[in-house]
């Protein structure tokens with residue numbers, strides 16, 4: 001769950017930072033554009049957020065395995 005929450009917070013923080021700076025948020029000078037990709041990776045690797053939720057629902061909540 002920590003990995004899931006960290007990835008979501010990271011993506012949200014970077015997106016907010018870019019949006020705060022408007023067009024400048026996407027220029028090389030501010031260094032945020034490359035963080036969009038770096039942050040986005042956290043929602044996919046090493047395990048996607050959907051697979052984290054699948055695992056929690058199965059292992060912690062005792063719901064039927066759906067994958």
Ligand SMILES: Cc1cc2nc3c(=O)[nH]c(=O)nc-3n(C[C@H](O)[C@H](O)[C@H](O)COP(=O)(O)OP(=O)(O)OC[C@H]3O[C@@H](n4cnc5c(N)ncnc54)[C@H](O)[C@@H]3O)c2cc1C
Nearest residue numbers: 040041042043044045046047048049050051052054066067
């Ligand atoms: C930068 C980077 C570095 C990596 N480095 C490594 C590494 O060093 N070693 C290594 O082993 N792997 C590495 N990977 C691979 C990484 O582990 C996989 O990309 C990751 O596990 C997701 O698997 P996938 O890419 O096959 O996507 P898929 O599993 O095909 O997922 C595609 C989409 O379908 C969704 N999905 C898949 N299954 C389900 C389901 N059952 N229910 C709901 N939604 C589902 C996913 O959430 C995602 O949105 C790396 C990936 C990246 C991007």
